Amino acid sequence: MRKRAGASGKLSSEFELIARLSAGISLSRRTILGAGDDCAIVSRPRGQVLFTIDSIVEKVHFDLRWGTPQALGARALAVNLSDIAAMGGRPTACVVNLGVREGITSRTLERIYSGLRDAAREAATDIVGGNITRARELSITIAILGEAGRGVMRRDAARPGDEIFVTGTLGDAALGWRILAGKLKTRGDAKKNRASEKYLVERFLSPHARLYAGQRLAALRPAPAAIDVSDGLMQDLGHILEQSGVGAEIDAPRIPVSPAYLTLMGGDMVHALTGGEDYELIFCARPGHSEAELSRRLRVAVRRIGRIVRGKRLNVIGANAPIAAGWDQLRSRG
DSSP, rough: OOOOOTOOOOOOOOOHHHHHHHTTOOTTTTTEEEBBBBSEEEHHHHHHEEEEEEEEEBTTTTOOSSOHHHHHHHHHHHHHHHHHHHTTTTEEEEEEEEEEETTOOHHHHHHHHHHHHHHHHTTEEEEEEEEEEESOOEEEEEEEEEOOOSSSOOOTTTTTEEEEEEEOSSSSSHHHHHHHTTTTOOOHHHHHHHHHHHHHHHHHHHOOOHHHHHHHHHHHSSEEEEOOOOHHHHHHHHHHHHTTTTTEEEGGGSSOOHHHHHHHTTTTTTTHHHOOOOOOOOEOOOOOOOOHHHHHHHTTTTTEEEEEEEESSSEEEESSSHHHHHHHOOOOOO
């Protein structure tokens, strides 16, 4: 990446490109020194620090032909913000590593960063530095810092008797991916299908982290056990059960799905149970909270889908098909 950018949009030198990508970044007062030095300097929070990292990789998590580079940049940040949301935190600062393959122009990278900047600004998160390296496929890796409030939601806090809730709807992103990848055949009303497909594709391309909902949940006493739905309801809930040493019963007909999901899948709940990348929140709260009360508190629809039980089994009641595990980062998609 030592060639300068010309009219064709080829990549400039690494340092020139970093300077161009960083030019439009605005910083809050909590950042003392942003991009441009060996390290950023950020002010120390008063409480506990949250720290996470995640990557999205071309041909594994996305295809550049599916959406705009701006949406891709925003999506890369949303994946990390969702981890902060799942613990009830507030994001503060992040660093970005771009793995760049041959054929990617500086214009494409600038558009990715434009989406990143907009998403970071909306989430009140400072982009304080990063790195660019050669790679076989385009990848975006983000490490993000966050501040915990008075309560932190953890995966090991579920107890028998807790009720299991989920925000939003599930299975949309999994169907959106299958539509984009040409792996979903639909039948019925073509006009309804097109509208549904558009909605589901958008859910995959432009997820939103439930930051406000997570912060409001963490304020409950005791703070619920929680996780975000990145790999699928079954697999992600399984992490809570494993770390808490408990089991669960899930009422499959109560799992919330969107009208678009119903249009294409009818009563088939497999994708709602196992599909990942919705980035909704699963949480396990002590009895006594109604769906209506939680929906008002979190400003998003909330549905009770089951309960925590003794033992270590996850039973799904009312599912009309065998249930597989869920999305695994080291296994190819079906």
